[in-house]
Structures are given as structure tokens and as C-alpha cells.
Amino acid sequence: MRDPSTTVRSTTQNEGVDGASTAAGEDRSVSFTEECLAAAARLAGVARRTPLEPNRRLSETTGAQVWLKREDLQVGRSYKLRGAFNLLAQLGAAERAAGAVCASAGNHGQGVAYACASLGLRGRVHVPRTTPRQKRERIAALGGHSVELVVDGDTYDDAAALAAEYAARTGATLVPAFDDRRTIAGQGTIGLEILDELGAPPDVVVVPVGGGGLLAGVATLLRERRPDVRVVGVEPKGAASMTVALREGVPVLLPDLDSFVDGAAVRRVGDVSLPLVRASGAELRTVDEGRVCTEMLDLYQVDGIIAEPAGALASAALGEEVDVPPGSTVVCLLSGGNNDVSRYAEVVERSLVHRGLKHYFLVEFPQEPGALRRFLDEVLGPDDDIVLFEYVKRDNRETGPALVGIEISSREGYEPLWARMKASPLRIQLVAPGTTAYRFLV
Ligand SMILES: Cc1ncc(COP(=O)(O)O)c(C=O)c1O
Numbered sequence: 336m337r338d339p340s341t342t343v344r345s346t347t348q349n350e351g352v353d354g355a356s357t358a359a360g361e362d363r364s365v366s367f368t369e370e371c372l373a374a375a376a377r378l379a380g381v382a383r384r385t386p387l388e389p390n391r392r393l394s395e396t397t398g399a400q401v402w403l404k405r406e407d408l409q410v411g412r413s414y415k416l417r418g419a420f421n422l423l424a425q426l427g428a429a430e431r432a433a434g435a436v437c438a439s440a441g442n443h444g445q446g447v448a449y450a451c452a453s454l455g456l457r458g459r460v461h462v463p464r465t466t467p468r469q470k471r472e473r474i475a476a477l478g479g480h481s482v483e484l485v486v487d488g489d490t491y492d493d494a495a496a497l498a499a500e501y502a503a504r505t506g507a508t509l510v511p512a513f514d515d516r517r518t519i520a521g522q523g524t525i526g527l528e529i530l531d532e533l534g535a536p537p538d539v540v541v542v543p544v545g546g547g548g549l550l551a552g553v554a555t556l557l558r559e560r561r562p563d564v565r566v567v568g569v570e571p572k573g574a575a576s577m578t579v580a581l582r583e584g585v586p587v588l589l590p591d592l593d594s595f596v597d598g599a600a601v602r603r604v605g606d607v608s609l610p611l612v613r614a615s616g617a618e619l620r621t622v623d624e625g626r627v628c629t630e631m632l633d634l635y636q637v638d639g640i641i642a643e644p645a646g647a648l649a650s651a652a653l654g655e656e657v658d659v660p661p662g663s664t665v666v667c668l669l670s671g672g673n674n675d676v677s678r679y680a681e682v683v684e685r686s687l688v689h690r691g692l693k694h695y696f697l698v699e700f701p702q703e704p705g706a707l708r709r710f711l712d713e714v715l716g717p718d719d720d721i722v723l724f725e726y727v728k729r730d731n732r733e734t735g736p737a738l739v740g741i742e743i744s745s746r747e748g749y750e751p752l753w754a755r756m757k758a759s760p761l762r763i764q765l766v767a768p769g770t771t772a773y774r775f776l777v
Contacts, residue, residue, distance in 0.1 A: 367555045370520035371527055374421040378524060381453060382416050383409050387532040387666065390650075392637050397653055398661030402537070404529055407646055407672025411477055413598070414525060414670050415446030415512070418548060421521030422510055423450045431456055433506040438462075438498035440491050440597050441470030442671055443512035448478030458482040459501060461494040465594070467675035492602065513548025514605030523552030526560070529666050536561040538663035543648035543670050544568040544577045544619070545599035547608030553668070554615035566617040569652040571596035571624055571644075577612065578619045580604045595624045595685070598645030598671055620656040625689020627651045628682045631674070644682075646671040684777055688768065691746035693722070695766035695776055696756070699734045700726065706761075714755045714763075718744040738766075740776075 385405045393401035406414040423435055434457035437447045444460040451458030458481055460474050466486070475484050488494045502509040511518055530536060540557060542550045550568040557564045570577055573593020580586045586603045594600040604612075627644050630651035634640040649667040659665045687693035700706045715721070723740030743749060756763040766773050 371523040399659040411445035412672045413442040418518035418521035419446035420450040422517035436507040437510040438495035444474040448482045452481040461498040469675040513546030519552040523556040526553040526556035539665045541649040545601040547604040551608040551611035554617040574600040596644040622652040628686035643674040699762040
């Protein structure tokens with residue numbers, strides 16, 4: 336049982352009367368709950384109080400009572416408005432006049448854009464060129480004339496450097512996506528809503544993690560209000576920066592990053608979010624990107640919910656990574672629904688591979704008539720389906736390699752397929768996951 340009486344010392348800017356901010360570093364003790372309640376008051380009429388919905392599919396597969404907190408239905412289709420608005424609503428007159436700037440992979444920019452437009456502030460949003468078109472268009476639409484969208488740099492880090500440089504040069508307020516206590520308290524309002532909507536505290540709350548702002552907010556609030564709730568943060572396997580930071584005791588810059596779960600693919604967690612997450616006692620888990628894809632497809636096909644990869648992280652982890660006792664009440668935070676439709680092809684592909692249903696091989700075919708027919712007859716089973724075949728006939732060689740993608744109907748079908756391949760006179764090589772050749776394909 337964790338200590339319910341924790342009071343968090345606030346050393347950052349707090350609200351003043353009429354939105355004037357008090358000095359940064361002011362030494363006054365405010366419980367985090369109070370900060371979240373103040374944020375909720377600011378957000379009233381601006382952000383949606385999103386529904387908490389029971390989910391039959393996840394309840395059936397886990398035996399628990401699973402609820403989804405639908406932040407994909409938030410303004411800007413992710414929870415990001417909460418933190419951005421809570422920060423910007425506290426600026427004083429001089430800060431308001433200087434405007435605001437942020438860097439974003441796409442969702443935070445939408446929150447900042449909408450907050451600027453509704454507060455009548457000038458805003459500037461930096462996104463890297465990798466930000467999907469859907470997110471860029473939404474930032475422009477939500478910000479309207481109040482916001483300038485700057486698409487520059489190859490990575491999020493490039494965009495962040497440009498935004499910081501602009502803030503230093505012009506005096507505009509930099510709005511951090513996760514590493515600011517005001518942002519974090521805004522995200523913490525989700526915790527307040529969950530307790531309120533459910534009526535009784537859940538047993539488990541599962542939260543996706545990028546830089547840790549969302550987890551810091553929700554877990555700190557729950558620690559204060561309901562210390563018996565188990566909070567679990569979930570990171571993508573290829574971007575486990577919070578897991579590493581908790582182990583090392585400090586934020587660590589990840590040398591390699593799989594950016595597929597774009598909202599949560601953060602190289603380094605925050606200096607403000609990390610100690611809050613550590614003090615909250617939240618557990619951390621990682622989930623494979625392929626599993627996230629399968630969950631995105633289930634959300635889409637079974638539940639009719641469009642989730643972006645980061646939005647599907649929490650419910651993807653239920654079962655294997657986050658063990659929930661049957662009969663317990665579980666809330667998964669579905670954090671965002673900004674998925675560019677063009678990504679679904681990759682989502683389907685990654686899901687099939689993760690479920691062991693799709694495999695790639697290099698097959699050396701003798702350059703003679705009938706070779707392909709023999710492969711089909713002797714190697715392929717009745718339910719094995721060729722979904723990719725790339726071959727170029729070359730006249731001056733005895734054999735020619737073909738790249739063959741095969742979809743099988745169940746994971747168990749792989750061993751017999753591989754056994755038939757090994758028994759065949761053809762030279763066949765598996766293109767193994769994790770190799771450079773494989774990354775070229777998937
Ligand atoms: C949809 C979505 N979920 C989760 C996260 C992770 O949040 P945080 O960086 O606060 O940990 C993000 C961050 O951008 C996001 O956009």
C-alpha cells in the first residue's frame with residue numbers, strides 16, 4: 336500500500352488571479368490533486384470529458400471487466416489538449432503577447448494549436464517532415480489563423496531544436512509536450528475523470544508512455560487519491576526510454592529507436608516526468624510493435640474504433656504483458672486516434688508477421704521450365720498462400736533467386752512448411768526477422 340498523504344511540492348509556475356502567473360520556483364506546497372482540480376476547472380468547456388466505455392472483447396479475453404477511456408474522442412483526437420491548454424491558460428499578459436511555440440510529432444501540436452486559437456494567442460508549431468499528413472492537416476485546421484505550422488527537420492529532435500531556438504530568439508513560451516508540471520497536471524485530469532466516471536476505484540489502470548507526461552499525471556493523481564490502484568505504464572519495445580530511465584535512475588538517451596509507435600517513440604524521458612513516475616510506484620511494461628498492430632486491427636474491426644499506434648498500446652499489453660486477475664476492474668487509456676489511413680497496410684503486415692502468419696524466403700530456382708510448378712506441388716501446403724513473388728529471369732546463370740512471401744493460416748503451419756522446404760532439392764533461405772534484408776521488406 337502506498338502512502339496516500341503525499342503532498343507534492345510545486346516549484347513551477349502556478350495560476351494567479353485572472354491568468355497572471357506567479358513566479359517560477361515559488362515555494363509553496365500544493366497537492367498534485369489540487370493542481371489537477373485547478374486544471375480541470377480551466378479545461379471545463381474547452382476539453383471534452385471523454386467517455387469511459389466497457390469493452391466486451393477485452394473483457395472476454397481477460398476475464399476482467401475492461402473499460403476504455405476514450406481520449407481518441409477528445410478535441411484533436413488525443414488527450415494532448417489537456418496539458419497544453421492548462422499551461423497556456425496560466426500565462427501572464429506579457430507572456431501571452433510574446434506567443435507560444437512547441438515541437439510536436441503531431442498530437443501535441445494539435446493540442447497547442449487548439450489551445451492558442453481558443454485563448455486568442457499567437458502560436459507556432461514545429462513538426463518534422465516525418466509527421467503524417469493527417470496530423471499536419473489537423474494542426475492547421477485546429478489552429479486556424481492563430482497558428483503557423485512549420486514543417487522542418489528530419490526527426491522530432493530536429494523540430495525540438497528549432498522550436499527551442501525560436502523561443503530563445505523571440506521570447507515566445509515553449510510549451511513542452513511532457514516535461515512540464517503544468518502539462519502533466521493537465522494530463523492528470525484524466526485520472527480525476529476515471530475515478531468520477533467509474534464511481535469506485537478500478538483495480539488496475541494501464542497508461543501508454545512516451546516521454547512520461549501522461550503516466551506522471553495519471554499515476555501521481557491516483558497515488559494521492561487512491562493509492563491502492565495499480566498503475567501500469569506501457570512502452571513500445573523499440574522505444575523503452577522510461578524502463579531504461581527507471582533502471583538507471585536518470586533519463587537516458589536511447590541510441591536506437593523504432594519510431595513506428597510515433598506518439599510514444601521518445602528517445603529520452605523528461606526530467607520532470609521521471610521523478611514523478613518513480614515516486615508514483617507505477618510499474619512499467621513493454622509491448623512488441625507487432626502486437627500493437629494486432630490490437631489496432633481488433634479495435635478497428637471488432638470495436639469500430641480508430642486508434643493510432645500509441646492509442647492502442649495500453650490495451651495491446653493486456654493479458655501477456657499486463658496480467659490482470661479475472662473479475663478485476665481494469666481501465667485502459669486509449670490515448671489517441673490520429674491514424675493516417677495510409678498506415679493500415681503496414682499495420683496489417685506487421686500484425687501478420689507478429690502472429691507468425693507471414694514469412695519471407697529466398698528460393699534458388701533452377702532456370703528451367705517446371706521449377707516453379709515443382710515448388711508449388713512439393714513445398715506449399717493446401718492452405719499456404721503466396722502473397723509476394725519477385726523473380727527476374729537471367730539467361731547466363733543456372734539458378735535464379737526469387738523472393739517469396741507466404742501467408743499461412745495458423746502459426747502451427749510454419750514448422751511443417753519449413754520441413755518441406757528443407758526436404759526439397761531447392762536451396763531455400765529464410766529472410767529472418769531483425770536482419771537488414773528483412774527490414775527492407777517490412
Ligand atoms: C496518442 C498518444 N499516446 C501516448 C503518448 C505518450 O505520452 P507522454 O509523452 O506524455 O508519455 C503520446 C505522446 O505524444 C500520444 O500522442
